[in-house]
Amino acid sequence: EPEVTQTPSHQVTQMGQEVILRCVPISNHLYFYWYRQILGQKVEFLVSFYNNEISEKSEIFDDQFSVERPDGSNFTLKIRSTKLEDSAMYFCASSFGQGNTGELFFGEGSRLTVL
Amino acid sequence: DAKTTQPTSMDCAEGRAANLPCNHSTISGNEYVYWYRQIHSQGPQYIIHGLKNNETNEMASLIITEDRKSSTLILPHATLRDTAVYYCIARPRGGAQKLVFGQGTRLTINP
Numbered sequence: 001e002p003e004v005t006q007t008p009s010h011q012v013t014q015m016g017q018e019v020i021l022r023c024v025p026i027s028n029h030l031y032f033y034w035y036r037q038i039l040g041q042k043v044e045f046l047v048s049f050y051n052n053e054i055s056e057k058s059e060i061f062d063d064q065f066s067v068e069r070p071d072g073s074n075f076t077l078k079i080r081s082t083k084l085e086d087s088a089m090y091f092c093a094s095s096f097g098q099g100n101t102g103e104l105f106f107g108e109g110s111r112l113t114v115l
Numbered sequence: 116d117a118k119t120t121q122p123t124s125m126d127c128a129e130g131r132a133a134n135l136p137c138n139h140s141t142i143s144g145n146e147y148v149y150w151y152r153q154i155h156s157q158g159p160q161y162i163i164h165g166l167k168n169n170e171t172n173e174m175a176s177l178i179i180t181e182d183r184k185s186s187t188l189i190l191p192h193a194t195l196r197d198t199a200v201y202y203c204i205a206r207p208r209g210g211a212q213k214l215v216f217g218q219g220t221r222l223t224i225n226p
Binding site: 050104105 | 147149153157158159160161164202206208209211212213214215216217218219
């Protein structure tokens, strides 16, 4: 069964460092998303991406964040200068998005720890 | 997006049917009801969705009231592996529409 894959599963970084989280969405999907979940809190929407541009972003997704689909298969989330409060699980999701098949499929997440 | 209301937690005995309620009294005509679950800290897992008709798949059944103001997710024979947080989400039709997660219901299946 096709699945969304994310790397790394866990990354530890120093405050102020740049981090790139990578995702390989399901191959025929058209819509891509990043979510995050701070420990003990709810899953929060960050950004959605379609046709090589951002469709929607939350207020969490400030200038420190960026997304890219560099090669038609990977979908990346970059955090330019990490802060302690960026420590969280980051989930990538994708959907086919047409008709009644709009369900999102999530990866297993990348745990980011900022020290 | 319509707000949904779910109980904070529920318990169910292994082998019994787990019935998880959700209220979405302000749901609009173009919003689907989606159910997801999250086992421990894993990625949310899609379960089922529907608009107004009842739906069934290999994981669960979804019963939506005729006025669409509430729904029930039914896990027919709960197992210990069904212990998770279950999210009921009202989501507009349309390709890029995001899912907005609430706090969900923490379902514990007891042996």
